[in-house]
Amino acid sequence: MRVVIRETPDEVARFAADRMAEELRARRSEGRPAVLGIATGSSPLGAYRELANFVRAGEVDITGVAAFALDEYVGIDPAHPESYHSVIRKYVTEQIGFDPELVHVPNGSADDLDAACVAFEQAIRDAGGIDLQFLGIGSNGHIAFNEPQSSFSSRTRVEALEPGTREDNARFFGSIDEVPVYGLTQGIGTILDARALLLVAQGEGKAEAVARMIEGPLAETCPASALRLHSDATVVIDRAAASRLERTDYFDSAEAQRR
Secondary structure, eight states: OEEEEESSHHHHHHHHHHHHHHHHHHHHHTTSOOEEEEOOSSTTHHHHHHHHHHHHTTSOOOTTOEEEESEEESSOOTTSTTSHHHHHIIIIIIHHOOOGGGEEOOOTTOSSHHHHHHHHHHHHHHTTOOSEEEEOOOTTSOBTTBOTTOOTTOOSEEEEOOHHHHHHHGGGSSSGGGSOSEEEEOOHHHHHTSSEEEEEEOSGGGHHHHHHHHHSOOOTTSGGGGGGGSSSEEEEEETTTTTTOSOHHHHHHHHHHHO
């Protein structure tokens, strides 16, 4: 796992956008558009804004690029402003300029949720797999809606949301009572299938989860620790999110050798 510590959230956003742009250009040089995995939440928003600037400046070509969202609430109208369909449409499809026909979000409104999960997995396979999966981390260490105790081999499925997750997300709704109880999520095994992973985190509120992910036990009690099983995983965090790490000197030194 590569751990990159930047001083500010803006620097984290720029690093993440640079990494996504690098992936888009690399796949284009191979003669094909990239397939990206995209995340919701507050952490990725700065990176999406920076990537949109690259696209507008003509520095990145997103023609034909497919994108797959990590998760969606179950039972929420896709038109609801806090559905992940709406969030992805606003911050990815419209802001960056992706073709909406190529942006896929799990169908949490399906009559048959199990079938929707199977279909989503198949759509990823049909696209050739995800080249770079973008991720955030929850305060309890979850990635996507994979709550603690999720199997590292899990696939796309319905997951019950922990009370803490619903409390964290209540700020986007009128009250916690409006936050759905279930989510439809890519599994940890699905995420680990991506060719490369990129996780961002900012702020003191994520510091404990970040420390558990990077330096704690490799355990299903911290789903994000599964990233350490991947051969190409990068974590980029600001200094506040790194504040509970014990080996920041090592991570800073290792990163300095790359420059």
